Amino acid sequence: MKLTIDVWRQASDETDGRFVSYTxxxxxxEMSLPELLDRLNSQLVEEGEDPIAFDTDCREGICGTCGITVDGIPHGPEPHTPMCRQHLRSFSDGAHIRxxxxxxxxFPVVRDLVVDRSAMxxxxxxxxxxxxxxxTAPDADTRQIPFDMAERALDFSACIGCGACIAACPNGSSHLFTGSxxxxxxxxxxxxxxxxxxxxxxVESAEEEFGPCSVYGECAEVCPAGIPLSAISAVNREAARAAVRRNRDD
Amino acid sequence: MSAPAPARPSGSAPVTRAGHRSRFSSVAAKYIMAITGLIFSAYVLVHMIGNLKVYQGPEAFNSYAHWLRNAFYPVLPYEGLLWILRVVLLVSVIAHIVCALILKSRARRARGGARAPSIRRRRGLGLSVFAGRSMLVTGVVLLLFVIFHILDLTTGTSPAAPDGFQAATHESSYAYSNLVDSFSRWPASLIYIVAMLALALHLLHGLVSSVYDLGIGVGSKARNILAAVALLVALVVALGNITIPVAVLTGLIS
Structure with a gap:
């Protein structure tokens, strides 16, 4: 299939970026989005141009390294799927992809599609x-916890720290990440x-780094780990609990 | 407060932070907005139920208005209940607006200010999403409406109030005739109807949001129930009130 791709090219945080069109x-x-970028990059290198910088690592959706905005949506058109697991079958032949x-x-831009997510x-x-x-790891039976509690913790610990929730938020808030x-x-x-x-x-650090939450719910829609929206309420709940129990560590 | 200092890679550029450094936390601001918002929600619901007494005729409506001024006398002085409500509502509205503006400016800054590119919304633009996105607009509409409403039917200040406005006395109240006189002017009725639609949108998002802001974990099933309850309350309050100017304009009440 033939695709036209508008890619954001930016040399560094100090310079302005712009979209450049490639075919x-x-x-x-069956290509994934990183594979499409790999293909485009070999093309660019053959032509003697600078390849496009983008973050990628495991390419199986568990590491949280990848992350670009595709056609205005963090990670891409497929819901709850990281960019590396988005495939070109989601697009039609001759499509225009941004x-x-x-x-x-x-998230300051480091170069091209790479952003600095160290705020997280x-x-x-x-x-x-x-x-x-x-x-060392204790014996698995030392502390017994109910099954549903373990499952609940696992649901929220599924966060891969990719930052899509923050990129999707009209407020630049990190509540889904912080809450999980x-x-x-x-x-x-x-x-x-x-x-x-x-x-x-x-919570103090998250307020210094990110915006406040308005319960728009955009974050949970793009989350590749499927973190439920109820995570956002944990930020206020835990902060209030800690404020009431002022001097206690627990 | 013994959080370890954030790790910073050596030799890197100074870190710019997108959040705020104020001592007034966004968490506190959201709790204030949620609590004051729920106070307004309860108030508009009770206010609407009281308004419906207009359908019981002039005597019932006027005596209800009169009772509001004399309620719990002599435990409370004349208009005591009203003044307690007015003070609570005034303090709440100021706190609600101040927090809204602080949070809005923080949100703009974190998103990237005027330079921020627009993002395509995964959730589309259904009614609940539209309500969420238009909170600031509906909030401003409601503030302007409340000012108009007080000038119209409480203080009787023209040009907001109808010509024949009669202020309440210690002995009797003229709420019914004031209401009919006011709503007989179609532009006034239109203002009330538009304001009630804005109120419905504001409640639709505000009621859902306040539950999250109070730190109550809402699962996906509970979220649907919550959204349905918010829609029901929003529609009941708005439609209950909208029937009154419509009834006046169509001559059902005169």
């Missing part, structure tokens, strides 16, 4: 982890001793 004549329906980086103030790392570093019981982080750690016994301290640190 790929030998695209195939590819640009994830857009949000918190700073939120995690502000307490979004478990630092107690960090020795807080929920799964607050659900499991290992996370409970630091629950309050974690909420204070993570």
């Amino acid at each position: 790929v004549d030998d695209a195939a329906a 590819m640009e980086p994830f857009r949000s103030s918190a 790392d700073r939120v995690v570093a502000s307490g979004g982890f478990v630092s107690v019981d960090a020795g 982080l807080l929920t799964h750690l607050a659900t499991l016994p290992q996370g409970k001793p630091e629950r309050g301290r974690r909420a204070r640190g993570v």
